Amino acid sequence: MPATNRSRNRALLDFVVLPFIFLTVALLGGLRIGAENGTFIFIAPPVVTLLLATLLMLLLIRGGLLRLHDWVSSDFPPLTNVAHIWMFITMFFASAQAFNSVLPERGLLHWLFSFFFLWTLWNNQFSSFDARRLLRSLTVLFGTAFVLKHMLLASLYSPEGGWLKRVAGTLLQGIALGTLDVPTFAAVTGYIAFFTLALYVAGLTLLAFAVNGETTVISEPMAHNHQQLSAAEPLAVREAILDDSRD
Amino acid sequence: MRQSRIIQLAGLGFTIAYAAFIVWIYATEPRTFKEVTTSAEVAAGTYEIDQEKFNSGLNFFRREQFRAARVEWQQADPAQRDARTQFYIAYSFYREGWGRLYFDQELFKQGVEAVNRAIALSSAGTLTIDDPDLHMHTAAELKAELEQGLERNWSDVNPLKVLRTRK
Numbered sequence: 001m002p003a004t005n006r007s008r009n010r011a012l013l014d015f016v017v018l019p020f021i022f023l024t025v026a027l028l029g030g031l032r033i034g035a036e037n038g039t040f041i042f043i044a045p046p047v048v049t050l051l052l053a054t055l056l057m058l059l060l061i062r063g064g065l066l067r068l069h070d071w072v073s074s075d076f077p078p079l080t081n082v083a084h085i086w087m088f089i090t091m092f093f094a095s096a097q098a099f100n101s102v103l104p105e106r107g108l109l110h111w112l113f114s115f116f117f118l119w120t121l122w123n124n125q126f127s128s129f130d131a132r133r134l135l136r137s138l139t140v141l142f143g144t145a146f147v148l149k150h151m152l153l154a155s156l157y158s159p160e161g162g163w164l165k166r167v168a169g170t171l172l173q174g175i176a177l178g179t180l181d182v183p184t185f186a187a188v189t190g191y192i193a194f195f196t197l198a199l200y201v202a203g204l205t206l207l208a209f210a211v212n213g214e215t216t217v218i219s220e221p222m223a224h225n226h227q228q229l230s231a232a233e234p235l236a237v238r239e240a241i242l243d244d245s246r247d
Numbered sequence: 248m249r250q251s252r253i254i255q256l257a258g259l260g261f262t263i264a265y266a267a268f269i270v271w272i273y274a275t276e277p278r279t280f281k282e283v284t285t286s287a288e289v290a291a292g293t294y295e296i297d298q299e300k301f302n303s304g305l306n307f308f309r310r311e312q313f314r315a316a317r318v319e320w321q322q323a324d325p326a327q328r329d330a331r332t333q334f335y336i337a338y339s340f341y342r343e344g345w346g347r348l349y350f351d352q353e354l355f356k357q358g359v360e361a362v363n364r365a366i367a368l369s370s371a372g373t374l375t376i377d378d379p380d381l382h383m384h385t386a387a388e389l390k391a392e393l394e395q396g397l398e399r400n401w402s403d404v405n406p407l408k409v410l411r412t413r414k
Contacts, residue, residue: 008250012254014258015259015262016254016258016261016262019258020265023266023269026266026269027269027272034278039279040276040278040279041276041278042273042276044273086259086262086263090262
């Protein structure tokens with residue numbers, strides 16, 4: 001019975017919850033609210049975010065958060081493979097839109113942020129990661145970008161004059177701050193971006209739990225069987241494993 | 248196993264529909280929740296103009312209050328999906344922009360845009376409006392008149408032009 005529940009919950013997570021979370025991120029990642037009249041502004045993901053999402057997907061595969069061979073295989077029924085591929089697609093667009101939500105919309109800062117994201121993701125391709133470290137690293141990456149865009153820059157370019165604008169105005173008297181061309185949005189845009197990123201990280205965390213759960217399902221019976229062995233048998237098993245690995 | 252399969256199918260169906268909704272939202276770019284519902288009505292084929300607003304606009308139009316008429320018609324047809332309303336909007340641009348000595352180019356340009364929308368929306372191909380107060384009853388006539396008004400040629404300096412009449 002617990003095995004049935006487990007497979008049912010796993011199916012719900014893989015085929016309903018995760019795609020729904022990632023699609024919601026894809027919906028909200030490009031949503032801004034106009035500062036003047038409070039209207040919706042939908043910004044489709046720029047091409048650079050697709051590149052960033054591709055690098056991030058590669059990183060997720062390298063970090064073990066996405067195990068392609070465990071999810072898509074010729075042994076699985078076609079519907080399962082299609083459903084898993086669909087989940088990867090939703091994850092890809094969610095990643096692109098997560099970047100879209102923390103990238104400045106245009107101007108020099110857009111390219112500066114894009115460059116730093118590219119640099120970080122490219123460097124990470126050559127680092128050793130496990131799923132937990134990768135999740136932590138991504139949370140910090142998106143968190144930093146969120147603080148920079150939706151708190152520091154929003155405050156600096158706020159039409160009402162945010163706290164940072166006043167501080168910068170005092171410190172940098174006579175130096176123009178209007179050369180970087182940053183569009184201003186209503187404060188609620190920051191809340192939407194925060195919710196979007198939180199949802200994205202929550203989706204990845206759920207995915208990590210699913211992957212870890214899978215490992216537990218395989219390893220738990222093995223450990224149990226191992227405990228049932230007599231005193232001499234574990235050594236024989238060890239020898240056999242070593243022989244296999246030598247081959 | 249069977250339940251997992253049902254979940255797979257239901258999940259796929261539900262999330263594909265949700266993805267289609269997201270693509271549609273980004274393609275139509277509604278600015279308010281009201282526009283979201285209007286666009287949904289258009290997509291579902293249940294969109295109808297606000298007849299009361301349309302009639303109110305018509306009253307303004309007949310009293311030569313063209314701007315007020317356009318405001319009413321824009322509210323009557325917020326999605327710009329009704330050929331007849333777009334025809335009247337174009338006609339109001341024509342009448343407001345028409346002058347004995349010169350035509351207002353900006354208003355005529357907007358008139359051409361509106362009449363093009365009306366033509367594109369008319370399913371039968373030729374849009375005909377049976378209104379005795381109008382001198383032009385088809386979208387094609389109105390479009391030709393508006394485009395003629397935008398052209399610059401030697402006949403513009405003909406003094407007899409002051410004798411022409413507004414349609």
